[in-house]
Amino acid sequence: MPRLPPSLFWKARREISPLAASLLPACRDLQSTANELRWIKEHVQDTKSPIPAKIRVWRLVEKRAKGIPLQYVLGTQPFGDLEIKCRPGVLIPRPETETYTLHLATLLTQSHPPPPSLSILDLCTGTGCIPLLLLHSLQTTLPQTTPITIHGVDISPTAIALARKNHTHNPPPSPSPHHTLTFTQHDIFSPTLLSTLYPPNQNQKLPQIDLLTSNPPYISPHDFTHHTARAVRNHEPRLALVPSPTQLADGSNSRYACRPEDVFYAHLLEIAKAVRPRRVLMEVGGWEQAVRVVGMVFLGGEGGKDRGGGGGVGGYEVEVWRDEPAAAAASSGATGDGVERVEVAGREVVVRGVGRGRAVYLRLRED
Ligand SMILES: C[S@@+](CC[C@H](N)C(=O)[O-])C[C@H]1O[C@@H](n2cnc3c(N)ncnc32)[C@H](O)[C@@H]1O
Incomplete structure (x- = not known):
């Protein structure tokens, strides 16, 4: 990271406030510094405490100056219309996740006829922001009468406790007995995952799941060490970012022959094969990973059926979503009909929106 010139510190002190000079190394430019200082002051104004406001502002600035993310300092992050509580040990929700979540909600509500009921499963739920x-x-x-059942699952007890707090913190505009949202602590690699969430009934059938979402850990140990921003590496949980050693493709316990950073996708696709959700949305870490995951949908894990990928997941239309999936395709990538496509494993796949590769979206063909 390049060093900041001393003149910028003087400018921050003169044009914003003496406190701004402390914030500058964490914020990196004057505009962000001014914004963050304003948000810290507003936060202090809005929260009651016997400690004088000036001291509280100073303490929060000190924390932020150490590089602690603002969301952990203030304890919240806006996410759509919601205010999501954040705390160290649980990943801070990202704006890109917010964008595709809102787009998904639009797709679900715009379907014709409107869905008679909705069952949603969010794996690796963290703060619970997506569900x-x-x-x-x-x-x-x-x-109001449309039944909606949502399950959020995470291996981390800290995340599940926070997700439950976030549920209470964001009450529905008008509560309905037809809507349920439950957060459960569970390892998604455990064979008891589905029977815990959906206890077997008389006819032993799993309920139809309309949407499976997941933003899993997807960074390789190498990229985490060499290419992940220092603030993220030092302050956000590794468990949320890097698949843990027992799930790694090169670890002796792994069932999947794929890259370490893709192992959650191999498992999510196994779950999708068993459950056949109507729609599946998996967040990915960029274009190359998106293409690899599409390849896994078509062929199974790297090397196909014989190497643990299970031979792919048939019956789905597959799309790659960029950061803003609802935006018109960038003209350079679009074909004559204005739609961008990419060829993966000999098949054409539609690419939606603009920005970096952000998600792989599957839609059951009969839907
Ligand atoms: C990238 S974070 C996503 C959090 C949240 N969904 C979001 O979008 O902000 C991944 C989450 O996966 C959870 N996780 C890691 N390994 C897991 C496992 N084996 N089973 C279930 N959850 C796991 C982590 O605790 C973390 O909360």
Whole structure:
């Protein structure tokens, strides 16, 4: 990271406030410094405490100056219309996740005829931001009587406790007995995952899941060490970012013959094969990973069926979504009909929106 010139510190002190000079190394430019200082002051104004406001501002600035992300300093992050509580040990929700979550909610509510009921499963839920925003958006657009059942799952007890707090912190605009959202602590690699979430009934059939979402850990140990921003590496949980050693492709316990950073996708696709959700949305870490995951949908893990990938997941239309999936395709990538496509394993795949590769979206063909 390049060093900041001393003149910038003087400018921050003169044009913003003496406190701004402390914030500058964490914020890196004057505009962000001014914004963050304003948000810290607003936060202090809005929260009651016997400690004088000036001291509280100073303490928060000190924390932020150490490089602690603002969301952990203030304890919240806006996510759509929601305010998501954040705390160290649980990944901070990202704006790109918010964008595709809102787009998903729009797709679900715009389907014709409107869905008679909705069952959603969010694996690796963290703060619970994805299921909470989906529920909020669906509650405001679908009839109150449409049954909505949502499960959020995470291996981390800290995440699950925070997700439950976030549920209470973001009450529905109008509560309905037809809507349920449950957060469960579970390892998604455990063979008891589905029977825990959906206890077997008389006919032993799993309920139809309308949407499976997941933003899993997807960074390789090498990229985490060499290419992940220092603030993320030092302050956000590795568990949320890097698949843990027992799930690694090169670890002796792994069932999947794929790259270490793709191992959650191999497993999510196994779950999709068993459950056949109507739609599946998996967040990915960029274009190359998106293409690899599409390849896994078609062929199974790297090397196909014989190497643990299970031979792919048939019956789905597959799309790659960029950061802003609802935006018109960039003209350079678009073909004559204005739609961007990419060829993967000899098949054409539609690419939606603009920005970096952000998600792989599957839609069951009969839907
Ligand atoms: C990238 S974070 C995503 C959090 C949240 N969904 C979001 O978008 O902000 C990945 C999450 O996966 C969880 N996780 C890691 N390994 C897991 C496992 N084996 N089973 C379930 N959850 C796991 C982590 O605790 C973390 O909360």
